[in-house]
Structures are given as C-alpha cells and as structure tokens.
Amino acid sequence: MIQHTRDKQRRFVELLYKKTLSREINWATNEHKQIYAKIAGRLLYAYSQLNADGEDLITFVLFGSEDTVSDQFTDEDIKHDNIAPSSFENWYLLCAALLEIARRQASGADDALDAMIDELDDEVPF
Template sequence: MPTTMERLQSLVEGLYIATNEGRIKWTKDENLDGYYCDVNFNRVEIVSEPTQRGESDIRITVYNSSGDAVDSFTDTFFGNEKPRFISVAHYYTAMSTMLDSAKRSSSGADKVLDDIIEALGGPKVGDDDIPF
C-alpha cells in the first residue's frame, strides 16, 4: 500500500504534468490569493505563503467533493526527496512552477500571446523553424 509521502509525490507530479500539458484549467481564488482547479468533483488549491525566513513556501490543499479540506502540505514536507517522474530538481521547483502556470492559466496569458503571435504570422509555440 502506498505511503502518504508516495501519494503526495504522485499528486504533485501528476498536477505538474497535467498543468504543463494544459489539461487542467486553474482559476483565481479571490478569497485567498491563490488558484484552484477541480478534478473529478474534488478541488485542489495552490498558494504561496510567506515564511518567517522571508522566503515563500508553496502550499497545496486538497478538498473532497463536499468541500472539506482532507489534506494540506507545503513543499517543505518533501525535504530532500527528488521528484521521480518529472525533470525538476526539487518539489519546491515543481510546485512553484505549477503556481506560475496556474497564474498564466487563470489569466489566459498564454492564449493572448498565442493569438498575437498568430496574428503576426509567427510560428506556433514549439515549432523548430522560427521565421523572425
């Protein structure tokens, strides 16, 4: 049976992959200065929390379909554990990248950029031959 650590690792890595592939739509949560996505009638929130050290921890909170918080953790939970299925050095990197992607997903920034690039006749993102 998987441990809590293994489950949370899989959650973070799965969210990271799905976010990067655009399979998750993140929405701004005006009440807590964070972002959330709904997955299979459950909700996942991601926020940046300032620490006493003057840095930020990234917190993920998971809610069940009734709206009850069932788990909450920060990147520090993973200590020195390395992600197993994604190419980043630490869980902080994965979670902070995911937070940045959630902001872009919520605001539609990438769609706007793609529309402008297309209007300019530029290549689609990911094209190897860049004409300008």
C-alpha cells in the same frame, strides 16, 4: 508524516505539473484572486506564502466531496529524504513552476500570448 502519504503527495504534484503543462487542467481564480482547479469533483487550491524563516513556500489545499479540507501540504512536506522530482533540482522549484503556469492559465495570459504569437508568426515551416 508517513512515507506512503509523502509518496502520494509527490506523485500528485508531478501529475499536476504534467497535466497543467499540457493544459489538461482548467485552472481558475475566484473573487479573492485565489488559484484553484476542480479535479475529480473536488477542489484544489494552490498558493505561495512564507514559512517561519521567511522563505517562499508553496501550499496545496485539497477539499473532499463534502467541501471540507481533506489534505493540506507544502513543498517542504514532500522534500524530505533528498529525493528530487524529475527535471527539477528540488520540490520547491517544481511546485513554484506549477503555480506560475497555473496562474498564467487562470488569468488567460498564455491564451492571449499564444493567439498573438500565432497572428504575428508568418514564417513558413520548411
């Protein structure tokens, strides 16, 4: 993989994390329980699997406008040359955090928890 592609994929993952954290991306699950988002009219799927050594791996699959796979990469693909993402020790940790937040948002877990916290939190701010 050329460095230019790796840099784009890294930027993509960092933006996904940032926008997911601020709830600017609408993550959902399909009938197969797969996590996906529609961005710029195209589909993105994210999932966890094991690599050949039995280690956790986060995979991103991007579909083009013709609903065919246009790109696919993993946290292992973007980890080379010892550059770590900001606020994370490595690319796997960032990708895993992104996937966990996306899953919680897609399932409605965060919305339910936030609503219950709001209901229970009767502390008056100073």
